[in-house]
Amino acid sequence: MADTTALLVTRITTRERIRAVLGSDLVYSFLRSRVTIAAAMVTAIIVIAALLAPLIAPHDPYDLRQLSLLDSHNPPAWLSGGDMRFLLGTDDQGRDVFSTILYGSRQSIAIGVMATLFAGMLGISLGLIAGYTGGTVDAVIMRAADIQSTFPAILIAMLIDGTSRALFGEQRNEQIVFWVMVLSIGLSFWVQYARTVRGSTLVEKNKDYVLAARLIGIAPVKILFRHVLPNVVGPVLVIATINLALAIITEATLSFLGLGLPSTQPSLGTLIQIGQKYLFAGEWWIAIFPGITLAALVLAVNLLGDWLRDALNPKLR
Amino acid sequence: MKLRTIIFALAAAAVSALPASAATLRFAFQGEFKSLDPYSLNESFTLGMLGNVYEGLTKRDKDLKIIPGLAERWEQVEPTRWRFYLRKGVKFHNGEDFTADDVVFSAERSFNQASDIKSRIQPAGTKAVKVDDHTVDFILPSPNPILHYEWDTWYIMSKKWAETNNSAAVQPATGTQMSYAALHTNGTGPFIITEHQAGVKTVFKKNPNWWGKPEHNIDEAIFTTISNDATRVAALLSGDVDFIDPVPLQDVQRINASGVAQVLQGPELRTIFLGFDQMRPELKYSNVKGKNPFKDVRVRKAFYLAIDEKAIADKVMRGAAVPSALMISPLLFDLAKDFKRPEPDPAQAKKLLAEAGYPNGFEVEMDCPNDRYVNDEAICQAVTAMLARAGIKINLNAQPKSKYFAKVLQSGGYDTSFFLLGWTPGSFDSWNVLANMYRCRDEKGVGGNMNLGGYCNQKVEVLTEKILVEPDKAKRDQMIKEAYTIGQEQDVAFVPLHQQALAWGISKKVKLAQRADNQILLYWFHKD
Numbered sequence: 001m002a003d004t005t006a007l008l009v010t011r012i013t014t015r016e017r018i019r020a021v022l023g024s025d026l027v028y029s030f031l032r033s034r035v036t037i038a039a040a041m042v043t044a045i046i047v048i049a050a051l052l053a054p055l056i057a058p059h060d061p062y063d064l065r066q067l068s069l070l071d072s073h074n075p076p077a078w079l080s081g082g083d084m085r086f087l088l089g090t091d092d093q094g095r096d097v098f099s100t101i102l103y104g105s106r107q108s109i110a111i112g113v114m115a116t117l118f119a120g121m122l123g124i125s126l127g128l129i130a131g132y133t134g135g136t137v138d139a140v141i142m143r144a145a146d147i148q149s150t151f152p153a154i155l156i157a158m159l160i161d162g163t164s165r166a167l168f169g170e171q172r173n174e175q176i177v178f179w180v181m182v183l184s185i186g187l188s189f190w191v192q193y194a195r196t197v198r199g200s201t202l203v204e205k206n207k208d209y210v211l212a213a214r215l216i217g218i219a220p221v222k223i224l225f226r227h228v229l230p231n232v233v234g235p236v237l238v239i240a241t242i243n244l245a246l247a248i249i250t251e252a253t254l255s256f257l258g259l260g261l262p263s264t265q266p267s268l269g270t271l272i273q274i275g276q277k278y279l280f281a282g283e284w285w286i287a288i289f290p291g292i293t294l295a296a297l298v299l300a301v302n303l304l305g306d307w308l309r310d311a312l313n314p315k316l317r
Numbered sequence: 318m319k320l321r322t323i324i325f326a327l328a329a330a331a332v333s334a335l336p337a338s339a340a341t342l343r344f345a346f347q348g349e350f351k352s353l354d355p356y357s358l359n360e361s362f363t364l365g366m367l368g369n370v371y372e373g374l375t376k377r378d379k380d381l382k383i384i385p386g387l388a389e390r391w392e393q394v395e396p397t398r399w400r401f402y403l404r405k406g407v408k409f410h411n412g413e414d415f416t417a418d419d420v421v422f423s424a425e426r427s428f429n430q431a432s433d434i435k436s437r438i439q440p441a442g443t444k445a446v447k448v449d450d451h452t453v454d455f456i457l458p459s460p461n462p463i464l465h466y467e468w469d470t471w472y473i474m475s476k477k478w479a480e481t482n483n484s485a486a487v488q489p490a491t492g493t494q495m496s497y498a499a500l501h502t503n504g505t506g507p508f509i510i511t512e513h514q515a516g517v518k519t520v521f522k523k524n525p526n527w528w529g530k531p532e533h534n535i536d537e538a539i540f541t542t543i544s545n546d547a548t549r550v551a552a553l554l555s556g557d558v559d560f561i562d563p564v565p566l567q568d569v570q571r572i573n574a575s576g577v578a579q580v581l582q583g584p585e586l587r588t589i590f591l592g593f594d595q596m597r598p599e600l601k602y603s604n605v606k607g608k609n610p611f612k613d614v615r616v617r618k619a620f621y622l623a624i625d626e627k628a629i630a631d632k633v634m635r636g637a638a639v640p641s642a643l644m645i646s647p648l649l650f651d652l653a654k655d656f657k658r659p660e661p662d663p664a665q666a667k668k669l670l671a672e673a674g675y676p677n678g679f680e681v682e683m684d685c686p687n688d689r690y691v692n693d694e695a696i697c698q699a700v701t702a703m704l705a706r707a708g709i710k711i712n713l714n715a716q717p718k719s720k721y722f723a724k725v726l727q728s729g730g731y732d733t734s735f736f737l738l739g740w741t742p743g744s745f746d747s748w749n750v751l752a753n754m755y756r757c758r759d760e761k762g763v764g765g766n767m768n769l770g771g772y773c774n775q776k777v778e779v780l781t782e783k784i785l786v787e788p789d790k791a792k793r794d795q796m797i798k799e800a801y802t803i804g805q806e807q808d809v810a811f812v813p814l815h816q817q818a819l820a821w822g823i824s825k826k827v828k829l830a831q832r833a834d835n836q837i838l839l840y841w842f843h844k845d
Contacts, residue, residue: 064705069628092633093698263698264713277546281567 029311039303046297050105057099058085062265067094073278076285089285091266091274097285100266101293107267108294111181112248118186119247120240123193128224128232130194131201142198145191153188153246154253160184161259177261185250189243193236200232234312241305245298252294268294340844342538342827344560344837345549348688348718349516349542352499354488355472356426358722359433359767361587361741362689364470365836366540369521370410371472371504374401374420375465379830379841381745383465387415387473387505396460403451407528409475410502410509417447422476422485424455431489431728436753436766437471437743439464440785460786466744478503491723507531507840508538516542516719521839533840544688544717553578553822559844560829561822562837563691566635569820578824582637585819586646586833587741589638589690591624591700591812593617594734596760596771602682602712602734610679611735611770617809619669623707624700625661630815633695637818643801645742645750646816648833652798656806658813666707678708684725684736689718691817697737711735727762731769739817740767741834747797751781754811755804772810776803 021027030036049056059066071094075082082089088097130141148156164180204210205228213223254260255269263270268290275287346362355367376386388401407415424445427437438445442458455464479485484498492499495515502510507527512520521538523531541558543549546565552558554575564572569580593611594600600609610616630638639647640658647653670678685697694715701711716724725733742749756765757773765772780800787793804810819835830841 064702067702067705069625069632069699069702072632092695093702094632262713263694263715264701277565278567280547280550280571281565282571283567 026311030307033307035303036307039300039307042296042300043304046105046293046300047109049102050109053099053102053106057096057102058087059096059099061095061100061103064264069094073283075283088289089283091271091286092278095266097271097289100271101268101290103265104267104271104290105293105297107178107261107265108248108251108269109297111178111185111251111267112244114182115185115189115247115251116240116244118182119189119243120193120236122186123190124197124229124233124236126190127194127197128201128228131198132205132220132224132228138198141194145194148188149191151188153185154250156188157184157250157254158257158259160187161254181251181254181260184254185247188250189247192239192243196235196239197232200235201228204228204231238305238309238312241308242302245301245305248294248301249298340534340536342535342560342839342842342844343541343558344538344562345541345543345552345558346562346837347542347544347546347549348686349544350519350540351515351719352488352490352492352495353502353510353513354484354496354499355470355474356429356432356434356487357499358490358726359743360689360718360722361835362837365834365838366519367472367502367504368470368506368836369508369538369839370502370506370510371474372506373468373471373473374403375468377469377832379832381832381834383469386469387420391465394454397457399455399457399464400448401453401455403453404528405451407505408526409478409505410524411475411478413475413477413503415473415475415505416450417453418450419473419476420453421445421447422479423471423473426474426479426485426487427471429487431487431492433487433490433726433728433766434471435762437467439752462786462788463744463746463748466746467749470743472504474498475503490726490728507533508535531840533842535839535842535844538839538842550822553824556824559824559827560837560842562820562835564820564822566637566691566820569635569637572822576825578822581819581821581823581829581831583819583831584639584646584648584833585741585817585835586649586745587690587739587835588641588644588646588816589693589696589737589739589814590641590644591620591814592736592738592770593620593811594731594770595810596731596773600681600734601732604680605675610673610675610681613673614807614809615669615673616675617812619666619673619707620704620709621809621812622659622662622669623666623709624703624812624814626658626814627661628703629696629699633692633699634815634817637691637820638815639818640815641813643805644740644754644811644813645747649742649745650747650794650797652794655798656801661703663703663706670708675708678710680710680712681735682712682714682733684721684733685713685715686718686721686737687715689721690737690739691820693737696814700737725769727766731760731762731771733769736769737814738769745834747801748781748784751777751784751797751800751804755800756781770810772804772808774803774808774810 071090072092074086074090076089077084077087086096090096126141130138161180161184168176210223210227213227252269255267256273260269261267271290272287279287348362350366352358355371372386374386374388375383378384387404387407389404391399391401394400403417409415424438427434439461440459444456446454446456448454479498482497484496488496488499500513507524508521509524510519511522519540523536543552549561550565550568553561554577564580572578572580595611597609599607626640630640642656642658643653683697685694687694697713697715701713704711723729725736753765753767755772755777756768757778758764758768758771777800780796784793784796787796819831821831826845828843
């Protein structure tokens with residue numbers, strides 16, 4: 001009997017919550033903007049396709065045993081000389097371009113998301129600490145941020161990548177490379193988070209609820225993460241979305257420059273790099289399809305970020 | 318005032334941007350031109366470039382025939398004593414006279430620890446002795462009828478110049494500290510290097526005091542490295558450069574159809590091949606511990622059978638390669654026709670690996686240059702995929718040639734387990750191949766200096782020695798055939814892949830001679 005009551009209570013709250021979410025300003029503004037819906041759909045399609053790559057891709061381009069050199073340089077299936085097995089054609093090693101795009105997007109998105117999370121965690125923590133503590137700590141952290149922001153992100157990413165090469169030697173395994181990419185992209189993006197969070201923290205820390213929390217003796221760390229953080233996190237979401245797009249682009253750039261994942265595991269950037277060698281020779285499909293995918297993904301994520309910024313900005317309502 | 322300065326600067330810029338009245342040739346190669354020390358790197362491209370500046374006692378003409386160079390003539394006084402009569406009145410670029418002392422010095426320098434051309438003067442123990450200022454004797458411990466075959470790329474350096482500039486020792490290919498002779502030149506040749514930014518740009522100027530009669534009309538030649546294939550082609554088609562090497566094979570048609578440039582293709586003598594470390598008790602870069610799988614001929618044979626060279630030649634090389642069963646071009650060895658490549662057979666390869674104790678294959682790192690040979694990295698990637706089907710996991714380490722050579726050659730301590738390399742015998746003769754690549758060597762590289770994998774078989778060793786002194790061609794060819802049968806067919810010391818085709822991209826304004834050793838020799842260039 002008591003159990004049923006408890007369940008009933010939960011069900012009502014869940015339903016109410018859903019209703020609250022659906023009725024919120026955020027959902028309202030989302031449903032009103034066609035561009036945003038389109039962007040969300042494109043993002044969802046690419047992300048889902050990438051996540052399910054092993055299930056939908058006709059070939060596994062990372063399994064060298066499946067590659068045959070005799071299948072290389074095939075045009076897309078609908079052109080003369082095309083092969084139905086390779087919908088979007090093949091690259092110079094006989095990899096199916098369509099499958100490689102799926103697998104490559106997976107790498108790009110995984111690295112992008114992990115790097116954004118890492119940058120976010122680092123930036124938020126440092127921003128909170130700087131804003132709340134003030135004084136020397138604040139000065140040190142923010143000056144470090146100032147210095148770093150004078151360098152382009154790609155340069156910092158290359159620096160870290162280069163250092164890791166010196167540390168692990170030229171031959172690094174895929175696992176290490178993946179995390180080095182996450183680290184190098186993440187480390188080059190934390191500044192924005194830190195600045196935003198610090199600004200909001202400076203405002204929040206003098207508000208009454210924080211003072212009250214301090215008065216009753218709650219530990220500073222707890223105040224920061226339980227009380228201040230939820231109130232500064234809005235703008236961070238916006239930055240994170242836009243940074244995700246930037247992180248994916250940075251990953252593609254690094255791969256394009258040959259600094260990314262090994263050539264036996266091409267990501268979108270690697271494919272474009274391979275393709276541009278054959279662009280003049282008329283084999284446009286190796287570079288163009290991954291290029292379109294990358295552009296679509298980054299544009300869609302950016303549009304989402306844009307929408308989120310407007311939706312969360314009370315002045316624009 | 319300020320405005321006037323600006324106008325002045327603009328005018329000056331405009332004037333300097335005008336094409337020079339004299340013929341200036343701009344040319345580009347895919348790889349870098351690093352050390353100018355002619356003894357640092359035994360590599361056709363570097364040697365060819367330096368061949369514009371330095372000269373050997375002999376030279377080779379457009380058909381690769383040996384002609385007099387800094388030596389006017391030579392004779393064999395007795396089988397173990399050769400006499401070279403040096404050209405008189407030749408001056409180095411800095412004005413010094415060229416004499417016998419320079420030849421003796423250069424001979425000694427070629428034996429220097431860091432020298433990559435130790436095998437130019439053979440057999441070991443040969444001495445250069447000055448007879449008078451313009452005569453040098455070479456005293457050999459045993460006869461060598463082809464003593465001077467590779468001397469066109471044993472460049473004579475000035476003793477005085479090298480010694481005054483602390484460059485008596487050879488610049489090691491691995492070195493990061495560049496010696497004076499690695500950054501400056503002082504040769505006797507038709508061109509002078511006036512500016513050298515290692516790996517970026519090199520400027521050649523005509524040597525007005527050259528002893529020979531110039532066949533070119535080039536006053537200045539500017540070399541740059543353009544490693545990106547598409548950029549190199551675009552530079553040729555837009556007229557930014559007059560000459561590129563190599564033309565990416567996928568762009569041959571486009572260049573020929575452009576109307577402003579053309580592709581000059583020809584057979585090249587270089588053999589592209591794969592090699593194994595068969596010397597170390599344990600491979601440096603592999604997951605097999607405690608033993609070296611490549612010491613087992615079955616493993617080497619399995620690698621050979623796993624590779625479908627025809628697919629590489631057709632697809633990666635777009636037909637511009639001739640599959641090879643030997644480590645030498647059939648153009649250089651008459652009996653090459655008796656050798657056939659085995660048909661690719663991945664199933665048999667797997668079986669051999671299982672017999673050798675690797676039913677699940679193993680992992681090994683492969684060293685590969687990515688800017689040296691035509692489509693080198695793509696070949697390595699294709700090999701990686703083909704070996705994967707036999708169960709071998711290759712970790713591909715593709716690097717620019719400067720880093721690659723510094724790792725795998727003797728100067729880098731033969732730091733490789735499995736590699737792709739190309740070799741043109743400098744003497745255009747099989748003895749060079751056997752002596753450099755099939756002869757045993759020790760850890761320091763004494764012996765078969767280019768035998769990176771350290772293959773060693775006493776029978777081949779003995780045959781190589783005999784071939785060197787055998788004057789009868791038919792007999793000699795039979796011995797060479799026997800050596801290849803043992804070293805290649807039985808022992809699979811290497812996996813020969815193919816002879817690549819030369820593909821030079823040339824502006825319509827330029828006429829030149831293309832030599833089958835792929836050396837870029839400016840003294841046969843003519844630009845309208």
